[in-house]
Amino acid sequence: MSRLPKPFTFCVAIALASVVNMSPVQADDTQTISIMVGGISKFIYLPVKLADQLGYFKDEKLHFELLSQPSGVDAENELLAGAVQAVAGAYDHTIDLQSKGKEVQSIATFLQVPGEVEVVAKGSLMKSMADATGKTFGVTGLGSSTDFLTRYIALKSGVTSRQYSTLPVGADNSFIAAVAQHRIDAGMTTEPTVSRLLETGDASVLVDMRTVEGTKKALGGIYPFTGLYVDARWLARHKTQAAGLARAIARTMAYIHTHSAEDIADKMPKDYYGGNKALYVQALKATMSMYTPDGRMPAGGPENVLNVLSTINPAIKGKQIDLSRTYTNEFIVATKAP
Incomplete structure (x- = not known):
């Protein structure tokens, strides 16, 4: 059977929506x-998977799926292409x-600090970022946030x-392999x-940016890092869904x-432990302060992020950036965990 042309099906959708007293936006x-x-x-992305594990997205009656890319810049490209509706990035x-x-x-x-760490491979003679000349630095992807932060701290x-090289090596096991194989001298990664x-x-x-103190030392202030972002056009048409995501x-x-690192670890998929649950819990205990309450x-955070980006990115320096259009607290409401 042949498919109906898109304009025709769109008109039918509008007609059906009006019959049941719903707008096309609500139907979407x-x-x-x-x-x-x-x-x-x-x-750094734990909250979105934890929300899934706890059933909070389902409580909001949301139909959703979680997908994963090794780099935040890849996830961003998926959003811009219209392949996904939201990014945890x-x-x-x-x-x-x-x-x-x-x-x-x-x-x-999700985070009031990056939660990122610049690590140095065993055998490297690097003592500080001042020794970066001639070295190769691992980042999740070119144009990624790890790329931005590496450039800034250097x-x-x-x-x-221009004085060092960057190599996209992804995260987790691929990052560990890049270190073990001596393909990078240093690199930025997370817990x-x-x-x-x-x-x-x-x-x-x-360089340790897992704490507020370490972040202020490296970046001059707090640096809100990961969260859930959406295309502004999608947001204008789907505020009910956006509010549900934010509440979750x-x-x-x-x-x-309000729960221990052990409680949180117990909720996460076992394959996230990397074969060592005790180490996973230990790492989580050391980084709990990076999560927003x-x-x-956080107040003042966007301004510091803009300052950092303006320092390293000529395309941003001198541009009129309206920070109020880059985030909203409109859908966040005071809530308590059960």
Whole structure:
């Protein structure tokens, strides 16, 4: 049987919606929301998977699926292509994209600090980022947030991006392999990968942004990092779904701050432990402070992110960036974990 032309089916949808006293926008709210995560097993994205495990998305009557890409920049590209409706990714992408004329908006914030660590491979002579000249640095992807942050902390130490190389090596096992195979001298990654490398002795910490103190030292202030962002056009048409997503995340943040690392680990898929649950729990205990208490964007955070990006990105420096259009706390409501 041949398919009806799209204009005809669209008109039929409008007619049916009016019969049941629903607008086409409301009808769209029954569609599946595809959420792309820039590395779903990373601690920096833990809230979105934990919300799924706790059933909070289902409580909001959301039809959803979680997908994973090794790099946040890949997830961003999926959103811009219209392949997914939301991204669990780094907030700084919203600023970078606005400078390119594209509007995306964060509707919930997971981290008040990056949770990223610059590690140095065993045998490297690097003592600080001032020794970056001639070295190869691992990042999740070119144009990713790890790429942005690597460039900033190197430049802060007097080394420009022309003086070293960057290599996209992904995260988790692929990052560990790049270290073990000596393809990179240093690289930026997150938990639980950091703890796995430290335990084996294959790497050591050079710059630590898992805490507020370490982040302020490296980046000059707090740096809201990961969260849930959506295309502004989608948001305008699907506020009911957006509110449901934000409420689920807010409940998850409350759960994180009222439960132990052991409780949280017990809710996560076993294959996330990397074969060592005790190490997973230990790493989680050390990083609990990086999560926002309620999913709101921290005051002053967007301004510091813009300052960092403006320092390293000529496309942003001098541009008129409207930070109020890069995030919203509109859908975050005070909530308590059960």
